[in-house]
Amino acid sequence: MSNAPDLPRHRELGLTDSEFELIVEKLGREPNAVELAMFSLLWSEHCAYKHSRKLLRRLPTEGPRVVMGPGENAGAVDVGSGYAVAFKVESHNHPSAVEPFQGAATGVGGILRDVFAIGARPIAVLDSLRFGELDSVRSRHLLDGAVRGIGHYGNSIGVPTVGGEIYFEEPYEHNCLVNAMCIGFAKTAAMVRAAAAGVGNAVVLMGATTGRDGIGGASVLASAELGEGDEAKRPTVQVGDPFEESKLLECCLELLEKGLLVSLQDLGAAGLTSSAGEMASAGGVGIDIDVAKVPLREADMEPFEVMVSESQERMLAVVEPGQVAAVRAICDKWQTGAAEIGVVTDTRHIRILKGGAVVGDMPVEALVDGCPLYDLDPAAPEAWIYGNRETLAPSADSAATLLALLSAPSIASKQWVFQQYDAIVGSRTVRRPEAADAAVLALPEAGNAIAVSIDGNGRKVACEPFNGTVEAVLECAQNLACVGAEPLGLTNCLNFGNPEKPVPAWQLDRSVSGLAAACEALDVPVVGGNVSLYNEGPDGPIYPTPVVGMVGELPDPARTAPSSFAQAGDAIGLFGPFSPTLFGSELAKQRGELAMGLPEPDVAAVAAACRAVRDAVRAGRLASAHDVSDGGLATALAECSIGAGLGCRADLQDLREEGCTPEEALFGEGPGGFVLSGERAELETLGARVIGEVGGTTIELAAGDRSLIVGLTDATEAWRSLDARAESVAEPPADA
Amino acid sequence: MIWGVLQFPGSCDERDALHACEVVGGEARLIWHGERDLGGVDAIVIPGGFSYGDYLRAGAIARFSPAMEAVAEHAAAGGPVLGICNGFQVLCEAGLLPGALLRNEELRFICKQADLVDGEGQTLSIPIKHGEGRYYAPEEMLDALEARGQVAYRYADGHNANGSVRDIAGVRNERGNVVGLMPHPEHAVDPLTGSTDGRQVFEALERLAA
Known part of the structure; x- marks a missing residue:
């Protein structure tokens, strides 16, 4: 990476001077290299939501059908008969802009792990994608790579991609959006939370080995604007292995079914640092991790590298000491790794050891919840800040206009995309992509079905963030209505520009208010979500893009209307x-x-x-x-x-x-x-x-x-x- | 009738296959790839998916599993075997069926409903979903397969989406008890999720076991 030679290390890692001073104050000393690396990640925008957390408090999160709300790996709603549907949407924008195939593939891999981490079997994926105009070579390259990446991961792991939407707009030219939503299905009683519990319990790292890939992804890629020299960031993009995840998925679900895990958490952004930190924080305990016990891809990795690696296909579990052997046996069956790398303590500290030596020691509270939360400084733009390009003459007649609209890449059929995805594995897909306004998935176990829609027209949000976001929620609700479904819950991914600038701050602020208002009015709780900020290119911010994913229930999957006309004479x-x-x-x-x-x-x-x-x-x-x-x-x-x-x-x-x-x-x-x-x-x-x-x-x-x-x-x-x-x-x- | 559905690491459609077997009739159970004993099942289904990630070559690793040794013995004794998609690839890799499956002509994964024509000239609507489904065999072998009636299913006109030679979607062995096809009959057993034409593929296997 090209950094000024004299930049202090904390700034190179994305921390401000005052944040660094706060860390020193909380530790009572200067952090060492391991600690600084861990703080820089957990205090990044991506992990700490430091510019959005205050706004998100406006969202309604409660309802009679909510089984799990924000704060868990995924939200979940009750669908009756003792079953729940879990869902979440997450972004993988900057990795996809740098390397679309792996960026999109690991985006799918990450959201799948979030869902099976709570004990739900993933049953469907939907994607919301944004690129520059289709006549741009870069956009076609990114589209092709992202579609191949999504297909590569989803198809290989046997989870159907049942829907989604794609818009092509100039403001996404340099900063595409790749948001993936996963739906999971579980017995409500068998679902598991992420909180570590039980002092003396073992901390077991399962799945793939740990390498140097993706180091600094959360702070370097996800929490800063894209710009010159992004090709140098390619090593910070993770590489996905869907086969490893397929084994890990089956292994985790079998472990949970047999009641062998106390808690489970996926390793996503910030790797071990964030999963161990969040588990300890949620459980009010401490965790000791010995990096010498972490199976590595490269022998000479530094302790900080082990702690911040974003190697994919890994899960962290808390296991009672007496069950470790049984856990290992099932991991062996699925040919996936299982290493006892630490222990739950009562210290409320995260301690990093290497062999016998302590190489890092931080209070959990400072690390996970100590990051300062910032107020925004919003200001409405005086006029339209994005460009305008005339591609259709105002004199075009109505017939020519209709054909121009039908062939607009954002409106035209996305069959080319959907045909590259397995839409039917799992035998639940009642309505395949483009057959109805929402995807419909049968739940024979519960005797009913769910419908899912994902939407978010950024252009309208750019015109007026509050009303545009309300429209995105209404679009989802209307899509669900068309297949006879009643909304149960909503997840969202807020893709915005740099929140430290007044206009993107205003867009974010207004949009969250619109989201809250629409959810209140429709009585749909927000059960989870994700925020992706700093989405900007050299010409400015992307269209503000709140992507809304809504799940609804319908009693009879045989009674869902198609979107197309049925017969002449109707x-x-x-x-x-x-x-x-x-x-x-x-x-x-x-x-x-x-x-x-x-x-x-x-x-x-x-x-x-x-x-x-x-x-x-x-x-x-x-x-x-x-x-x-x-x-x-x-x-x-x-x-x-x-x-x-x-x-x-x-x-x-x-x-x-x-x-x-x-x-x-x-x-x-x-x-x-x-x-x-x-x-x-x-x-x-x-x-x-x-x-x-x-x-x-x-x-x-x-x-x-x-x-x-x-x-x-x-x-x-x-x-x-x-x-x-x-x-x-x-x-x-x-x-x- | 007891159906056995093999499961490898990376299998994807094994639960769908189990369900399809039950819809067609009888009991269906999963058989783990490490099992050397098939437990007395009447017919074997090798399901779709990405066994061992399709790394190296689709089906190339799964064919060495203990369960596949047992499947070879079952087949040699005249027991019925159905390989679907990845299962077809495994059977070709194992030498239980002739030919090979190559990457689709367009070099893209493709998922869509397709029309097949079976040996009796009936048209079946069954979905395809694969990236390596282009059937290939040398010309002389194809002539011999045709002469012996070993082409089990062909894509109907305009439905050969992967570039398979002579529109071949599925083949059987000389004895007729081992059948493999790229399309997914297990995803065509319920009108709610598509068509019901896939049942005929399972029923043909059921007749072989009788």
Whole structure:
């Protein structure tokens, strides 16, 4: 790494002078090299949440269905019959920007470990990805690498990738986002927490050996902006081994099933330092670790390297001394490592030993909870701080506009991506990717099913962080409603720029408030989450991107509506409090007219519409249900037609009577709208406005002087056009 | 009818295969790769997944397991064996089936529903999901396989997504009791999660055991 030669060591590790002074004060002396390395990691933004923790206190975290909330490896909600569903989303943005294949692969590996650490078997993965525009060579390189990496890990380990979303926007050009969400399934009574307990119990490191890979990942990569010389950071990216994780997963689940572990924690960012620290902190105990007992890949590793290594596929367990032999036997069966590297103590200190010598000794409280929490200094921007690029002439007619929207990489079918993922292993996948608005997974053990959606349109959050974040939550809720699911809980990954700068600070502050407000209004608790800050490139921050993952329950997996129309002759209904505008829309983007501002959604009205759609789907009264999202009503209708291979005719006059311009009626966006199809009488009973009929080989939309007719073949070709464009993968750009 | 489903480190679809066997009928149990004794099962299923991470070459390590020695004996005695995806690769590596599986023509993993045609000309809708599923054998061997009726399943027109020679999706041994295919019939036994056409693949094996 290129550092100024005279930089003090603590600054090189990312600590400020005042933070260093605070460490000296808490220790009563200067930290040695081992201690400084450990403090620098646990006091990094990535581990300590020092710029976000105060904001996160605004989020509602309690509810009758919550089994585990924030603070555990993953959150979990009750799905009945003694079962729980665990879930969490996490980012691996900076590693993926530096090395997309391994960055994305280890992102999946890490989130899987979070879920099986609490004793839940991973049953599905979803991904939320953001890249620069698809016409950029760098973006295609990152897309290709990230997709291959996700597939490599998820496919090999036998966990299906059942959904996700991808946006291509200029502000992510130098700082892509790779967020992975994992869903796990467990018997509620068998779930395990991460708190170390039982003085004298053994601390056992399981799984892979420890090497020099990923040293400093949390502080160097995850807690600072990307910039010049990032290729020198490649060694800080970890390398994934899904086979090792597959064995470790099965091994851990067998150990937990046999009741052989007191507690379990995965090793993620900051490796042993963070897992041992967090286990000791949660349990109110101390832990002694002997680095000489840690199985190493390279013999000459320094104690600090052992403590901060981010080698993948490792878990830390607390085991009663009498059970260590039984634990070893099961680890042997699964051909995975098991080393007794330490002991639980009553000292409330983390002590690092090498052989007999103490090489580090820190109070747990100072190490894990001692990092100062900062207030933000937010300031709203005076105007749109991101760029605008016109790619569609304002004079384009409606038909050309619809085709341009359908072929927009953020809207077009992502079949090219989803086909590279195993979506069906586990035999739970009722709705495969792009077949419905949300993924649906059957839970035959509990006699019901869950639906999962992940969303977060950063462009809208950039327009207005509060309202944009509310829209992200509503989008998830609407997706769940379309398959008949009731929301149970929410997880999130807050991807933002540098919180020490006023505008990203304002975005973060407003966004968290919007998230809290939407969750309160929908009565959906936040059961966990992750924060990724310092996402900036040379041109400034990324779009503020709160990625929301929502899990819902539905009683009967056979009663879930597809998103596409079902049969010719069905009536088409528009339902919900839909007031489309062009603010932050895909059309505004293509015209280069993005600006600040986004209308405030009526959350209560959208929630009521969601309940009505959910009940109608559950009752089997609808043939299809799709929410109106990016590209507006015209795009939603076209998507319903393309998926079915059936045309449609619709008259958008009703919207115009409510004050929409023809263009807003066709292409305007906003929450609350559903496109439903089925028998006319059913739609009318529900209160939907019947706007047209399914059938024919064209999409015909009447909207006054902006009416359009597009052939189904042309629409399909536009919507499927991503395959060919994404495939033209070039070599990585010369400077990456 | 007792089905035995092998499990190697890195197997992925063993629980799906167990479930499929139960749907088709009978009892199904997992057999750990270290077992030398198959415990008297009537038919063996070698499931999909990434045994030993598919490191070295898909199926190349699993074939040396004690359970595979027992499977070879079971096959030699005329017992039915079904290898699915990675299980097909293991059977080819073990020499129990002819040919080899290479990386997909497009060099990408692919997961999608595909139409297969079986020996009787019936079309079955069964998903594929693999990165190394391109069936290959030399021309003379292919001619011999065709002549002896050893091509068990072919991809229907337009459904050969991996570039397999002569659209071959699955083959059987000369005796007909060992069958391997890349598509996943265990993921096609329930209308809720796809189709039910995969049951026919298991039922064909069941008939062999009778």
